[in-house]
Amino acid sequence: MAHTHRPESEIALRVKAIESLLVEKGIVDPTTLDTIIEAYEHQIGPHNGARIVAKAWVDAAYKQRLLADGTSAIAELGLTGFSSEHMVVVENTPQVHNLIVCTLCSCYPWAILGLPPTWYKSFAYRARAVIEPRKVLQEFGLVIPDEVEIRVWDSNADLRYLVLPERPQGTEGLSEAALAGLVTRNAMIGTVKVQPPEQPSTLAA
Amino acid sequence: MAIETSNECMTVAHAQYLLQNGVDCRGVSDDPPQFQAGDRVRTKVMHPITYTRLPRYVRGKMGTIAKVNGVYVFPDTMGQRLATKPQYVYNVRFAAQELWGPDASPRDCLYIDLFDDHLDAT
Numbered sequence: 317m318a319h320t321h322r323p324e325s326e327i328a329l330r331v332k333a334i335e336s337l338l339v340e341k342g343i344v345d346p347t348t349l350d351t352i353i354e355a356y357e358h359q360i361g362p363h364n365g366a367r368i369v370a371k372a373w374v375d376a377a378y379k380q381r382l383l384a385d386g387t388s389a390i391a392e393l394g395l396t397g398f399s400s401e402h403m404v405v406v407e408n409t410p411q412v413h414n415l416i417v418c419t420l421c422s423c424y425p426w427a428i429l430g431l432p433p434t435w436y437k438s439f440a441y442r443a444r445a446v447i448e449p450r451k452v453l454q455e456f457g458l459v460i461p462d463e464v465e466i467r468v469w470d471s472n473a474d475l476r477y478l479v480l481p482e483r484p485q486g487t488e489g490l491s492e493a494a495l496a497g498l499v500t501r502n503a504m505i506g507t508v509k510v511q512p513p514e515q516p517s518t519l520a521a
Numbered sequence: 522m523a524i525e526t527s528n529e530c531m532t533v534a535h536a537q538y539l540l541q542n543g544v545d546c547r548g549v550s551d552d553p554p555q556f557q558a559g560d561r562v563r564t565k566v567m568h569p570i571t572y573t574r575l576p577r578y579v580r581g582k583m584g585t586i587a588k589v590n591g592v593y594v595f596p597d598t599m600g601q602r603l604a605t606k607p608q609y610v611y612n613v614r615f616a617a618q619e620l621w622g623p624d625a626s627p628r629d630c631l632y633i634d635l636f637d638d639h640l641d642a643t
Contacts, residue, residue, distance in 0.1 A: 348536045355540050401543040466629040473634035474546035
């Protein structure tokens with residue numbers, strides 16, 4: 317027998333109840349809430365980070381500024397915002413692979429990457445990314461050779477981190493916009509590499 | 522001195538301002554940084570019952586200052602609505618084996634941002 321109505325989860329109901337109370341008591345303005353939700357649903361997201369990465373790939377001087385002072389270089393593109401006030405960009409190379417985590421809670425560069433994925437906030441990722449990053453990356457489908465150094469960045473203070481992934485081979489002819497289209501959210505957290513267009517990543521979700 | 526938090530309802534304009542500009546967590550200090558890049562440091566062993574940004578897994582460990590990030594307000598006291606206690610934040614590098622023992626990769630490192638009050642000179 318098919319159910320036409322699925323009850324809302326307990327947590328969703330609880331949030332709804334809290335929201336109604338806050339609005340009723342005049343502590344929260346529902347129009348303000350809508351403004352914030354609208355911004356994260358339609359304007360802010362990983363496409364912002366992808367623009368930064370693609371620009372760094374095609375503009376060597378920009379890349380240098382980005383790695384030296386992420387905050388200022390990102391501000392040049394007008395992409396600064398809430399929870400991305402103090403940015404550090406770390407570069408993946410053939411010798412070094414970077415991975416971002418926040419063991420304390422779920423600190424994340426919201427203005428650059430949007431809201432963090434659920435797995436980023438999970439206890440398992442937060443605990444295991446620091447203890448056994450190689451195993452965690454394998455579970456994302458990424459095997460890092462023993463001779464490559466893994467740098468795990470625990471962003472527990474007020475600085476936020478963004479991985480500058482390696483530009484994939486065979487993308488020399490691509491425009492900046494086309495390059496940006498290859499850059500995934502997870503590549504900017506460091507759990508996958510950016511794939512060339514011929515081999516789309518199966519782990520984009 | 523307790524820090525007062527506004528109970529005023531956030532307006533649409535304020536939300537838009539925050540989304541665009543964020544919140545600046547930097548502070549001001551007249552003191553020079555205690556440490557410079559390359560200095561060896563040991564994290565404090567402490568178990569406060571209140572909030573701290575010094576995670577247990579890096580307490581009592583030897584690390585190296587990778588970068589001086591500048592002065593920021595101190596969440597350990599801010600979280601209790603006490604003083605802003607501005608101080609330097611350093612990016613500190615720890616060898617994975619220092620944190621997790623010989624089973625960790627000899628190549629891997631952990632980088633974390635820690636405050637003056639979390640660190641001792643060695």
